[in-house]
Amino acid sequence: MADIPTSRPSAFHVLTGIFALPKGARLGAGPAIAALVLAIIVMASVCAPLYVPHDPLSMDAMSRLKPPSGEFWLGTDPFGRDIFSRVMTGGRVSLLIGVGAAVVSVAIGLAIGLVAGFFRTADGIIMRIMDSLMAIPAILLAIALVALNGPSLGSVIIAITIPEVPRVVRLVRSVVLTAREEPYVEAAIALGSSMPKILIQHLLPNTLAPLIVQGTYICASAILIEAILSFLGAGVSTEIPTWGNIMAEGRTYFQLKPGLIFWPGILLSLCILCINLLGDTARDLLDPRMKKREG
Amino acid sequence: MFGYILRRLLATIPVLLIVSVFVFLLLRLTPGDPAAILAGDAATPAQLERIRDSLGLNDPLHVQFLTWFGQMLQGDFGTSLISNTDVLDMVSDRLGPTVNIAVMTIIISVLLAVPMGVIAAWRHRSWIDFAVMSFSVLGFSVPVFVIGYILIQIFAIELRWVPVQGYKSPADGLGAFFSRAVLPSLTLATIYVALIARMTRASMLEVLGEDYIRTARAKGVRENVVLFRHALRNAAVPILTIIGTGFALLISGVVVTESVFNIPGIGRLTVDAILARDYPVIQAMILLTAGIYVMVNLLVDLSYSLFDPRIRY
Numbered sequence: 359m360a361d362i363p364t365s366r367p368s369a370f371h372v373l374t375g376i377f378a379l380p381k382g383a384r385l386g387a388g389p390a391i392a393a394l395v396l397a398i399i400v401m402a403s404v405c406a407p408l409y410v411p412h413d414p415l416s417m418d419a420m421s422r423l424k425p426p427s428g429e430f431w432l433g434t435d436p437f438g439r440d441i442f443s444r445v446m447t448g449g450r451v452s453l454l455i456g457v458g459a460a461v462v463s464v465a466i467g468l469a470i471g472l473v474a475g476f477f478r479t480a481d482g483i484i485m486r487i488m489d490s491l492m493a494i495p496a497i498l499l500a501i502a503l504v505a506l507n508g509p510s511l512g513s514v515i516i517a518i519t520i521p522e523v524p525r526v527v528r529l530v531r532s533v534v535l536t537a538r539e540e541p542y543v544e545a546a547i548a549l550g551s552s553m554p555k556i557l558i559q560h561l562l563p564n565t566l567a568p569l570i571v572q573g574t575y576i577c578a579s580a581i582l583i584e585a586i587l588s589f590l591g592a593g594v595s596t597e598i599p600t601w602g603n604i605m606a607e608g609r610t611y612f613q614l615k616p617g618l619i620f621w622p623g624i625l626l627s628l629c630i631l632c633i634n635l636l637g638d639t640a641r642d643l644l645d646p647r648m649k650k651r652e653g
Numbered sequence: 654m655f656g657y658i659l660r661r662l663l664a665t666i667p668v669l670l671i672v673s674v675f676v677f678l679l680l681r682l683t684p685g686d687p688a689a690i691l692a693g694d695a696a697t698p699a700q701l702e703r704i705r706d707s708l709g710l711n712d713p714l715h716v717q718f719l720t721w722f723g724q725m726l727q728g729d730f731g732t733s734l735i736s737n738t739d740v741l742d743m744v745s746d747r748l749g750p751t752v753n754i755a756v757m758t759i760i761i762s763v764l765l766a767v768p769m770g771v772i773a774a775w776r777h778r779s780w781i782d783f784a785v786m787s788f789s790v791l792g793f794s795v796p797v798f799v800i801g802y803i804l805i806q807i808f809a810i811e812l813r814w815v816p817v818q819g820y821k822s823p824a825d826g827l828g829a830f831f832s833r834a835v836l837p838s839l840t841l842a843t844i845y846v847a848l849i850a851r852m853t854r855a856s857m858l859e860v861l862g863e864d865y866i867r868t869a870r871a872k873g874v875r876e877n878v879v880l881f882r883h884a885l886r887n888a889a890v891p892i893l894t895i896i897g898t899g900f901a902l903l904i905s906g907v908v909v910t911e912s913v914f915n916i917p918g919i920g921r922l923t924v925d926a927i928l929a930r931d932y933p934v935i936q937a938m939i940l941l942t943a944g945i946y947v948m949v950n951l952l953v954d955l956s957y958s959l960f961d962p963r964i965r966y
Contacts, residue, residue, distance in 0.1 A: 490671035493943040497905035498923060502679060502935060505927045578794070585796045586909055590924050605798070616806055623799035631794035638790075 389639040396632035399625065403449030412440035414447040414599050423615055432621055436611050445621050448599040451511070452581055452626065455600070459518040459580035460573045466519065467526020468565060472557050474527060475534025485531070488524035496521035500583060501592040509595045514587065518580045529572055530565050537564040567644050574637035578630045585626055601626045658955065665947045672943045673725075677718050680932050687932050691734050721936075731933035740937045744919060750820050751907055751918035753830070757838040758903065762845040767892070769846070770853020771880055774861060785850055792847025797906050801840040801913035808836060818915040837914045841906045845899055852895040856888035863887070889960035897953030904942050
């Protein structure tokens, strides 16, 4: 087996190279602020158990629906639980679902997309299946999957992942379709490189940059969908506080305690806003033409 | 043209076929027994077996699929396991509110979003461009139901302009209909406006850099004619495309919005059916929404030639 001699840069160099600023370009303050706000929310959520003043699960019939006070910073919910503690702790699971769904859907979509883009025979069938999946509204598919598989964390991540996979597949496939016409890939094929080697060493690196951008968008939309699923009663088990679950419980008491919906809603929206802004920045840095490939 | 429509319609058959296989397998291969739901908690194993037999659940999987699919082709979507009524009747009863709200949403969205995008592109990098872009990023970031509750809090609870929840059909009086439909439509429109305004702006920016725009301005065409007749028409195709693909967002939004505003539409029907595991209703609804999505996108593709005479089918 002959191989083309290559001096491959490390993955780190590939990534830093991809996102390097063009000469003379300035990023502005927006992305920096977004990154900072996001970092604060993530840190505050991850470290929540260390500093929240109350156990987010302990109920107290004596202090139901209390207004904000020195003891309960944002008041208490209908079960006497501290809203501040719940909201901060709730972010952990919501963020975990966001990151989990992004990683899983990118991984699955990458594998299927590489195959679809490279093997022309598989392409037709795979893409028809992906088109069909895309025709089913994501939310309906996700509720159905959770309702049928049970309200566990894993099943929620899977339910959010499946509707996202076709989008990743289409993206990866379109990148592979362009890349496989490049001389270095044709040379590798002509020299008899093994199929996995061509896929992983020559084609996969081309997909990394657009996938990172796509991954950030999926992460943002997964956090949103988690909230919607919980809101409709098809999310993670209600014993686990998540932003979605807290808001779902707030529905009945909305007129008494709008904070139950607004506080988690504000944090969640802020979080998604920052992730989307960072995704936009990454996309603009990468290649303005990438927008066209997404369709 | 007709050849093209025919080919596109034929192309939707495999898509809908795969969707139906997928939905069928999804519901049959996951834990959960329709017979147990139908029989209730007090059923004996023998009763359960009888119900399973009568539902055809003991047949091999492919026989079950073909039976179900055959009945569906004849317009028989089965009866609900919960309410024991015909699924098609249930759906047609609940279709009105959803269609009314969806149509109102699309009208509001296009009327707001297209001018927003056009002005943002026209005054590129001005405060108004910044405001439109901020709105469109924000629109994607706030969950639909949070927007709904914010609107309820402001317009129904604080200002008391409209009722908090509920639905009245236009037949009961247009005033009653609009006062209840306006908040749900605005809620649904937020994300749609964000999407369309963003695409309009991007598409217009591209077109406004073209030579024929400069020519039109140079020969003294009024600016609003330049924008809306010369530029917008040429920018229309990507905008139409996003209205079509964004329709999926609208369907998802309908499901949530109907829950927030207590509207008896097909979104609520579907969620209730899924949570109660009412299999025939779930199957029918997922197929119906997939079919609507495919058809809307076909219509969008056909409408391209209305705006861009260069496109012929």
